[in-house]
Amino acid sequence: MTVTPVYKQGWTMEDIHWSLFDPSKVDPILLAAVKAAALVEYNAPDYVTYLKRVFADSHPATLADIEQWGKEETQHGRALGAWAEMADPSFKLEEAFVRFRKGYTPAHFAPEQDGSVRGSRRGEMIARCVVESGTSSYYSAIRDASEEPVLKEIAGRIAADEYRHYKLFYDTLHAQPGPDLGFWKKLWIAIGRVREGDDDELAFSYYCANVPPEKEAITPYNRRKYSRLASQASMTVYHRHHVQKLVQMVVKAVGANPHGWLANLAGALLWRRLSAKVA
Ligand SMILES: [Fe+2]
Ligand SMILES: [Fe+2]
Numbered sequence: 001m002t003v004t005p006v007y008k009q010g011w012t013m014e015d016i017h018w019s020l021f022d023p024s025k026v027d028p029i030l031l032a033a034v035k036a037a038a039l040v041e042y043n044a045p046d047y048v049t050y051l052k053r054v055f056a057d058s059h060p061a062t063l064a065d066i067e068q069w070g071k072e073e074t075q076h077g078r079a080l081g082a083w084a085e086m087a088d089p090s091f092k093l094e095e096a097f098v099r100f101r102k103g104y105t106p107a108h109f110a111p112e113q114d115g116s117v118r119g120s121r122r123g124e125m126i127a128r129c130v131v132e133s134g135t136s137s138y139y140s141a142i143r144d145a146s147e148e149p150v151l152k153e154i155a156g157r158i159a160a161d162e163y164r165h166y167k168l169f170y171d172t173l174h175a176q177p178g179p180d181l182g183f184w185k186k187l188w189i190a191i192g193r194v195r196e197g198d199d200d201e202l203a204f205s206y207y208c209a210n211v212p213p214e215k216e217a218i219t220p221y222n223r224r225k226y227s228r229l230a231s232q233a234s235m236t237v238y239h240r241h242h243v244q245k246l247v248q249m250v251v252k253a254v255g256a257n258p259h260g261w262l263a264n265l266a267g268a269l270l271w272r273r274l275s276a277k278v279a
Contacts (some may be wrong), residue, residue, distance in 0.1 A: 004143070007160040009072075013079060017153060018086075025148040026087045033233035034142070034151065035084045035091055035209035039100045040201060042077025042093065044070045046109045054116045054124050062172065069165055076158045083151055090212065100208040103221070104200055122181050123189045125173035126253055129166055130193040133249035136162035137242045138234065145237040166249060173253070186254040194250070194270075206230035231277045243271050 048070030055062055081093030108117040116124040139159035146152040181189075203226040210229075211219050247267040248258035256262045 004156055007157040009161065009164055011157050013075070013082070016079060016150065016157070018082075018150060020153075021083075021086055021150045022148055023087065025146075026151075027145075027147065029233050029236050030142065030146060030148075030151070031084060031087050032206070032210050033230070033237070034080050035088075035096070036202070036206040036230060036233075037138075038077050038080035038084055038093055039097055039205040039209050040077070041073050041080060042097050043101070043104075044073035044077070046105075047073070050109050051124070051128075053114070054121060065168055065172070069168065072161050072165070076161065079154050079158070083154055084209075086150075087148075091209070095213070096208050099213065100205055103208070104204050106199075106201070118189055118193075120181070122173055122176050123185075125169045125176070126181075126186055126189045127193040128169040129173065129253035130190050130250050132162050132166035132169060133246045133253070134194075135159075136166060136249070137246035138237075140245070141234075141237040141239065141242040144239075144242075166253075170253060180255075183255060190250050190254050202230045203227035206233070228277065231274065235274060235278045238274065240267075240271055243267060243274065246270075 048066060051066050051070075052063055055066060077093070077097075081097075084091050085093060118124045118127050136159050139155045139162060143152055143155035143159055146155060200223060203223050204221065206229055207221050207226040211221075244263075244267040247270055248263050251260075251263040251266060252258040
């Protein structure tokens with residue numbers, strides 16, 4: 001059994017043991033998934049602007065936490081991108097990112113959008129908890145699956161950050177004044193955010209990361225196709241226990257028992273859904 005090192009907050013690119021890189025251990029499917037993940041992570045600054053708008057007039061400490069969170073997410077993109085460039089020198093993070101940005105701009109990032117698209121700050125925090133549950137489970141799965149030591153380290157560092165992000169947003173959720181949202185409302189927001197995993201963000205990032213610009217004309221973007229390829233790549237690393245952990249974190253965020261019937265049912269349903277997507 002391998003012991004996962006404890007990675008503390010505040011690591012930098014220089015802390016990664018790049019010299020241990022072993023090209024013979026690079027798995028091509030994992031590489032494709034890492035390239036796509038790098039683009040999504042690297043897109044954090046837009047989300048920082050949006051979240052600061054949602055939390056405008058909050059305590060300065062909350063705004064500082066959002067800033068710090070965004071810096072860490074961007075660094076995730078930089079670290080994953082740097083690893084992918086080592087593993088495949090034809091991949092260029094900045095170049096792929098420009099294409100991704102051009103084709104993917106969710107409506108809620110538009111400057112004229114006021115407040116949270118989730119209806120309230122509490123709703124926004126539940127949606128954030130869902131995303132951080134997903135990323136912390138996903139990078140744990142990549143860490144466990146990777147035979148390549150540098151990717152294993154990067155994924156381990158990121159997974160630890162994502163778990164801390166979850167805690168930050170969970171605490172921010174509970175620090176909000178005013179009445180709590182009803183259970184069904186919270187569950188509805190969480191399910192809505194899980195379903196957004198089907199939107200263009202994952203499919204289009206996979207496309208921009210893995211179809212080079214010179215092949216765009218002969219290989220046009222198709223959401224269904226690239227959503228399926230992205231899911232297939234993710235499912236090569238996921239095991240049932242990673243998905244269960246994800247569900248437990250989400251269930252806790254909506255205020256239910258992470259070891260109760262809801263978590264068991266939701267875990268089974270999500271696993272079935274993920275498996276069916278790639279069948
Ligand atoms: Fe991240
Ligand atoms: Fe995160």
